[in-house]
Amino acid sequence: MRGDFLTTGAALAAAGVLALGTGCAAPDPGRGAPGAPFQVVTTIGMISDVVARVGGERVAVRGLMGPGVDPHLFKASAGDVRRLAGAQVVFFNGLHLEAAMGEVLEELDHWKPTYAVTDSIDRGQLRAPAEFRGNYDPHVWFDVGLWERTVPVIVAALSRLDPAHAAEYAARGASYGAELRALDAWVRRRAAEVPPGLRVLVTAHDAFNYFGRAYGFEVMGLQGISTAAEAGTADVQRLAGVIARRRIPAIFVESSIPRRTVEALQAAVRSRGFRVRIGGSLFSDALGDAGTPEGTYVGMVRHNVNTIVGALAVPTAAAAVEVGDE
Ligand code: ZN
Numbered sequence: 173m174r175g176d177f178l179t180t181g182a183a184l185a186a187a188g189v190l191a192l193g194t195g196c197a198a199p200d201p202g203r204g205a206p207g208a209p210f211q212v213v214t215t216i217g218m219i220s221d222v223v224a225r226v227g228g229e230r231v232a233v234r235g236l237m238g239p240g241v242d243p244h245l246f247k248a249s250a251g252d253v254r255r256l257a258g259a260q261v262v263f264f265n266g267l268h269l270e271a272a273m274g275e276v277l278e279e280l281d282h283w284k285p286t287y288a289v290t291d292s293i294d295r296g297q298l299r300a301p302a303e304f305r306g307n308y309d310p311h312v313w314f315d316v317g318l319w320e321r322t323v324p325v326i327v328a329a330l331s332r333l334d335p336a337h338a339a340e341y342a343a344r345g346a347s348y349g350a351e352l353r354a355l356d357a358w359v360r361r362r363a364a365e366v367p368p369g370l371r372v373l374v375t376a377h378d379a380f381n382y383f384g385r386a387y388g389f390e391v392m393g394l395q396g397i398s399t400a401a402e403a404g405t406a407d408v409q410r411l412a413g414v415i416a417r418r419r420i421p422a423i424f425v426e427s428s429i430p431r432r433t434v435e436a437l438q439a440a441v442r443s444r445g446f447r448v449r450i451g452g453s454l455f456s457d458a459l460g461d462a463g464t465p466e467g468t469y470v471g472m473v474r475h476n477v478n479t480i481v482g483a484l485a486v487p488t489a490a491a492a493v494e495v496g497d498e
Contacts, residue, residue, distance in 0.1 A: 210333055213259035215270050216243050217459030218313045219289055219322070221469040223263060225348045226326045226341055230334065234259070239461050242428045247272045261333055262286040263326065267298070269310035269457075287329050289322035299381055311457070314383035316356040316473060323349050355470055356386075362477050363387040366485040372420050373480060374411065374437075376429035379456035389480075394433055412440035415448050422451030422483035428458045451483025 209232040214220045220235035227233070236252050237243055243265070248256065253276060256262060264270055264277055266288025280286045290298075290312055297318065299309035313319045327345035331338035363371070371389045373380050378393030392411060415423065415437075423441075425434045434450060441448045454476045460466025466475045 210330070211258060211260045213256050213262050215246075215264040215273065216457065217467070218319070218469050218472070219263050219265060221459065222289070222319075222322055222348070223326055223330075226323065226345045227330055228340070228344055230337060230340070231330065237458060239458055239467075240428050241458050243269050243457050244271055246270065248276050256280055259284065261329055263289055263329070265310055265312075266290045267308045267310035267312070285329060285333065287325055289325050292321045292325045293318055299385070301378075301381070309378075309381055311379045312382055313469070314380055314473075314476075315386040316352055316359060317386065318382060319469070320349055320352040320356075323352070351470065355473060359387055359473065359477050362481050363389070365481050370421065370484045372418070372484075374415060374420060374423040375454060375456065376424075376426045376433045377456070379426065380454075383476075394437055395429075408437050408440050412437060412444055415441045416444040416446040419446060420448060421486070422449045424451050424480070424483070425453045426456040427453055427460070428456055449483065452479035454479060 209230055210227070212223055212227065212231045212233045214223055214233060214235050216237050217235050217239070220233045223231060224233045234255055236248070236255065237246055256276065257280075262277070262280060262284065264273070264286070267290050268274070270277065277286060290310070293312060295308070298312070300307075301309055312322075323345045327341045330341045334341075366389075368388075372392065373384060373389045374392045374394075376393065377395035378391070380389070380391045380393070383389060384391035392414065394407060394411060414420075423434055423437060425431050438448055438450060455466055455472045459468065459472050460475070465471035
């Protein structure tokens with residue numbers, strides 16, 4: 173919308189971004205003393221982590237969306253716009269994940285290196301669910317093999333910014349890529365511990381479809397791909413019926429979605445005479461706290477997989493107590 177564009181443009185102009193594009197004598201944003209770390213701003217924590225691994229001590233990474241923050245609904249504050257304006261390079265997910273930041277990111281792209289890390293992924297490998305009306309499913313990080321494709325984008329971007337250390341970025345990118353391939357193999361081994369009939373993942377919103385596709389789980393979300401639309405009573409009842417009928421032992425809450433959404437589902441299942449457990453909390457669209465294992469991409473994936481496998485790969489009798497069964 174025109175109004176939004178003007179607002180965004182005005183905010184960026186105020187922050188000094190637009191002046192750079194007009195060839196004014198403004199200094200490069202964020203450039204400190206020679207040898208000082210490059211100022212990088214990202215959106216979600218998963219991207220911050222890859223950039224930090226590839227960039228090492230040569231980058232200072234600032235993620236706008238911390239633990240528990242929902243990227244679908246996140247709006248850039250005046251402070252965020254200032255941080256973006258001060259960055260030397262910006263990385264975001266793309267595929268409309270950062271839906272409410274679209275205008276800001278588009279505008280920023282005219283003035284400084286701004287990269288959607290998912291641009292490197294072959295469109296044919298992206299999910300294009302009908303209910304998402306012509307857009308792709310943005311939650312690519314749950315297929316570890318797909319997420320690995322973001323590493324070369326970041327290596328190339330940092331090398332362009334800092335050609336003198338390109339070999340270093342390439343080496344760190346290669347080593348992190350190998351770590352992700354080992355993680356992918358580990359997820360496959362763990363997923364195979366769940367009996368095929370129980371490989372059903374029920375969560376608050378549809379973040380896990382890439383996970384399901386890559387590792388053989390059927391995925392059912394209470395909300396759609398974006399959290400912008402709240403789950404209605406009909407959705408809850410429909411999903412509750414499926415869970416009770418198929419005796420799915422556990423459902424999961426998500427770190428960036430209110431817990432009550434899943435608790436309402438649990439209550440609806442119970443009213444149908446089946447008791448489903450909440451199998452634990454999964455990180456979906458945000459990492460855990462910095463300094464904890466879940467504060468890294470690898471640690472977050474491991475936590476999710478251990479939680480899912482731990483809740484589903486147990487004998488059904490122990491996992492679910494049926495109430496009022498005939
Ligand atoms: Zn999401």
